[in-house]
Amino acid sequence: MADFYSWLDRLITENQKTIGSCQACGQCCDFEKYDHRLYITTPELIYFLEHIAPGNRKQMTTGTCPYNIDGKCTVYKYRFAACRIFCCKGDQNYQNNLSESALKKLKAICEEFNIEYQYQNLATALNNSWR
Numbered sequence: 001m002a003d004f005y006s007w008l009d010r011l012i013t014e015n016q017k018t019i020g021s022c023q024a025c026g027q028c029c030d031f032e033k034y035d036h037r038l039y040i041t042t043p044e045l046i047y048f049l050e051h052i053a054p055g056n057r058k059q060m061t062t063g064t065c066p067y068n069i070d071g072k073c074t075v076y077k078y079r080f081a082a083c084r085i086f087c088c089k090g091d092q093n094y095q096n097n098l099s100e101s102a103l104k105k106l107k108a109i110c111e112e113f114n115i116e117y118q119y120q121n122l123a124t125a126l127n128n129s130w131r
């Protein structure tokens with residue numbers, strides 16, 4: 001997954017003008033207010049959980065990602081693919097195509113490591129992942 005995120009980050013950096021430059025204001029992490037959705041896959045969730053200490057894992061009980069504290073992402077290094085790809089200022093078509101490419105790679109990771117592929121909204125994924 002580190003290789004996957006390196007690949008994704010490299011593409012985003014190389015195509016910054018097209019994808020848009022995120023100012024990290026955190027507004028889109030308030031999904032209800034921003035009318036935005038975030039879906040994540042099983043490998044992203046597994047990788048995320050491996051890097052977040054059990055005491056720091058949070059359930060999502062509001063319309064905002066629980067890892068957004070005072071407008072800042074507190075898990076920036078391990079944030080999900082869609083968090084990296086989405087930019088309110090960028091070309092949505094390019095972002096959609098990049099998302100499709102990323103999902104293909106994530107499915108291939110599932111096949112390679114015999115992981116069940118799931119694509120869930122963030123609340124469902126977070127709230128069911130450490131019961």
Ligand code: SF4
Nearest residue numbers: 029065067068073083
């Ligand atoms: S992981 Fe970070 S960037 Fe992604 S929705 Fe949560 S706070 Fe926002």
Ligand code: SF4
Nearest residue numbers: 022023025026028088
């Ligand atoms: S994508 Fe836009 S709304 Fe979301 S954090 Fe970046 S600048 Fe803010």
